[in-house]
Amino acid sequence: MMVSITMEELHQFHKKDREVFSCLVIKLGRDPAQSLLIMALWLWLENIGFPNVISKLANISDIILNALADEAETCLKWLDLENARLPIGRGLPLTSTIIHGEISLQLFCQKRFTAIASIKSILHKICARIFTDILQHVLCNTSTRVMPLPSTNRPLIVTGFPHPLFGSFMIPPTSFEELDLCDPRIWENKGPCDDVTDDDKTMFLTFSRGFPVTEGEVRNLFTNAFGDCIKALNMSNSDTSDQVLFATLVLKKVETVDQILNGKHIAKFRINGKHIWTRKYERRD
Structure with missing residues (x-):
């Protein structure tokens, strides 16, 4: 028997993630494509051993969150660099303070390809499922950032994708209510980069x-x-x-x-x- 999860249940499970993403794209007016990558990066940090990153970010001021997002953008740019010299202080003082963990740009240098593959996977597996309605709201009110495809049954394209490093991202045209909780594959203990090409x-x-x-x-x-x-x-x-x-x-x-x-x-x-x-x-x- 198929036991489906509703979109409301999925949104409730990712309530904190949605609150932080909403703040980035609505309250702070940050670019949707870049905000998706920032969220994927923060979710990846949780996966590699920095616990409750999103929960910590959900309880800080908008000003500090904006500054943290700027540091995350620095990390994303760092992944696109080769043989770059680490800055004095290693570049992430605020992030280290807020998440209560030692983290620097050196981590993104040492785990460059693991991070890139993981962020791509998180974009498609998590962000595409839990941020769809928020993106629709933002993009439909900012016509310069969205380009509808010819058919109404096709997804919307977020400007900024395909990204030269992280590839494509498309808002799915349908909900994910058909996700079957009885399917053992969704409960397998896999990391975000275990199914890369x-x-x-x-x-x-x-x-x-x-x-x-x-x-x-x-x-x-x-x-x-x-x-x-x-x-x-x-x-x-x-x-x-x-x-x-x-x-x-x-x-x-x-x-x-x-x-x-x-x-x-x-x-x-x-x-x-x-x-x-x-x-x-x-x-x-």
Whole structure:
């Protein structure tokens, strides 16, 4: 028997989240697209061990919340930077004070790809479900921020998406009342980045010409350093020689991407006297 959750019940469960988001986009008049990303970032912080972030933010003044949102925007911009130097004080003094936890921009440097993948997942799985009516209210009263698609049965598009880093976000055209509480899949103990695409978990490897690297060497290198982390390995030739010059490595978890890079754009490894350079794979369509 299907046991559905009503939209009212869903909104009640996320009451604090909705209060904070409403304050951002209605009372403070902040950009809806950027506010969605800020909420997703704060929800991700709760997921990685900073408890009750949203509840703490729901009980502060609008002025302080606005300042915290500015710091969150700094974090979002930081995720789009590579090899940037940390500022003095590490950039998040107010956030650290309010959430009662040591947090700095270094966290976003070390967990860059985990954060990006998680924020994308939270946007689609949580924000699209619980903020729909608030967004409809704001966007329908701000015509420059919304572009309706030709059919009334299609969703509205929030200006600012697709985002160059976080991809697309669309307000769903229907409610989520068909969510079945008896479906065991919605109760699985998964994190927000456990269902990311393979592209989010893929590394690009390059090898030095004249120093052939075997598939076995690549597998041994990464499994010895990071455990059972390899989902797939594809080694290809880039010229007519027999030597493989590059490869793509699909990992089982996006967290391993951050472990490999350790906050850098390119990581260098050595096995049997041969160098392997690795960076995050970027699909070029």
